[in-house]
Amino acid sequence: MRALVVDDSRATRTILKRALTAQGFEVFEAGDGRQALEELAKTGPVDLALVDWNMPVMTGYELIREVRARKDMDAMAIMMVTTESEATQVQKALEAGANEYVMKPFTDAVLKEKLILLGLA
Amino acid sequence: MPVSAADVQFVRELLQRRAAIQVDETKEYLIEMRLEQLAREVGIASIPDLVRQARGQKTIETRIVEAMTTHETSFFRDLHPFNLLKKEVLPQLVAARQTTRSLTIWSAACSSGQEAYSLSMLILENFPDLARWPVRIIGTDISEQIVAKAREGKFRQLDVNRGLPATLLVKYFEKIGAEWQLKPIVRSLVDFRQMNLLDTWNMPRPDIVFMRNVLIYFDQITKKNILVKLRGLIPKDGALFLGAAETATTIDDKWDRFANENATYYRVRP
Numbered sequence: 089m090r091a092l093v094v095d096d097s098r099a100t101r102t103i104l105k106r107a108l109t110a111q112g113f114e115v116f117e118a119g120d121g122r123q124a125l126e127e128l129a130k131t132g133p134v135d136l137a138l139v140d141w142n143m144p145v146m147t148g149y150e151l152i153r154e155v156r157a158r159k160d161m162d163a164m165a166i167m168m169v170t171t172e173s174e175a176t177q178v179q180k181a182l183e184a185g186a187n188e189y190v191m192k193p194f195t196d197a198v199l200k201e202k203l204i205l206l207g208l209a
Numbered sequence: 210m211p212v213s214a215a216d217v218q219f220v221r222e223l224l225q226r227r228a229a230i231q232v233d234e235t236k237e238y239l240i241e242m243r244l245e246q247l248a249r250e251v252g253i254a255s256i257p258d259l260v261r262q263a264r265g266q267k268t269i270e271t272r273i274v275e276a277m278t279t280h281e282t283s284f285f286r287d288l289h290p291f292n293l294l295k296k297e298v299l300p301q302l303v304a305a306r307q308t309t310r311s312l313t314i315w316s317a318a319c320s321s322g323q324e325a326y327s328l329s330m331l332i333l334e335n336f337p338d339l340a341r342w343p344v345r346i347i348g349t350d351i352s353e354q355i356v357a358k359a360r361e362g363k364f365r366q367l368d369v370n371r372g373l374p375a376t377l378l379v380k381y382f383e384k385i386g387a388e389w390q391l392k393p394i395v396r397s398l399v400d401f402r403q404m405n406l407l408d409t410w411n412m413p414r415p416d417i418v419f420m421r422n423v424l425i426y427f428d429q430i431t432k433k434n435i436l437v438k439l440r441g442l443i444p445k446d447g448a449l450f451l452g453a454a455e456t457a458t459t460i461d462d463k464w465d466r467f468a469n470e471n472a473t474y475y476r477v478r479p
């Protein structure tokens with residue numbers, strides 16, 4: 089299985105990459121929404137995208153709307169991983185097409201349990 | 210501050226006597242860590258002082274039992290048992306209870322309530338008709354403190370991050386300050402009470418029992434006594450769920466095992 093980690097913090101990407109690799113994923117990285125679209129253009133649809141909300145150039149929210157407007161990536165599970173922690177924000181992300189939502193900070197157990205919910209672990 | 214061998218022994222005996230919980234000698238560091246924190250909480254200067262006071266005082270004794278107990282839990286823990294409940298166990302029981310139209314679910318050793326509330330949300334989401342039956346979810350735990358916490362239905366961000374689908378978070382919780390409060394509709398199906406599994410059970414007959422990740426702390430005889438007692442309480446078509454690492458049939462051979470959806474439940478052998 090393949091995953092794309094989209095976050096402007098290299099440290100966060102490293103943590104997420106390590107956790108996903110341990111779950112057997114091949115992991116790609118991007119530092120903002122625009123880079124993520126470029127990466128996806130190269131890799132094609134992946135099984136899972138972990139997406140931060142606040143990033144320069146293109147936010148995670150905008151990225152989700154772009155991806156969900158396209159037909160070829162319907163099967164891709166999208167999980168928001170962000171410090172945004174208001175109920176209205178969670179609702180907004182779900183309406184845009186996110187399948188799951190994790191509020192930072194998180195632990196490995198949190199990620200694992202979310203992957204199980206998505207049928208990916 | 211290291212604990213003396215005598216104090217370690219006292220704590221082990223206390224846990225055995227009050228909760229049938231086994232702590233082996235190698236867990237000295239755990240005893241030390243938990244007692245140190247408790248001493249700070251209750252404003253007692255040192256572990257020896259704490260243990261000295263506990264020898265005469267029930268309340269300090271109780272606090273030690275609570276401090277030594279693991280309350281680890283999460284919403285929809287292990288997920289699969291909840292899927293099995295939804296797809297097989299509940300539909301069968303709903304059909305079988307069409308005349309009485311009532312259902313009781315017991316979350317035994319419920320900790321801070323995530324399991325009981327997960328059951329409530331599962332019913333509201335998938336069996337809306339049941340909300341019109343008398344459906345009761347009863348959560349019990351030995352710890353008065355944790356039961357009080359469960360009753361509040363308030364959770365930290367870290368707790369709602371764990372195992373809870375985001376769709377249910379936005380539907381059934383309200384964010385108040387930094388915490389997430391469960392809505393009255395979810396709480397209305399659930400009751401919590403303090404109850405030691407070693408004491409007499411003051412319980413209505415449960416159709417479904419979740420008794421997960423608690424038997425592991427008990428010795429073999431206590432485990433067996435509890436399952437025998439449960440056999441006398443649960444109806445023939447009732448279902449027992451244990452923790453992922455626990456098995457009823459090796460403790461008490463009068464149960465039949467049913468496996469599906471990567472999960473297992475038990476029924477009393479007819």
Ligand SMILES: C[S@@+](CC[C@H](N)C(=O)[O-])C[C@H]1O[C@@H](n2cnc3c(N)ncnc32)[C@H](O)[C@@H]1O
Pocket residue numbers: 227228229230278279280281282283286317318319320321324349350351352355404405406407420421422423426452
């Ligand atoms: C690890 S938690 C399990 C919580 C939940 N059932 C789950 O699986 O997520 C164990 C709980 O068992 C409770 N417990 C320990 N000994 C008990 C006893 N003798 N009677 C009732 N509850 C007990 C503890 O207080 C603790 O909350």
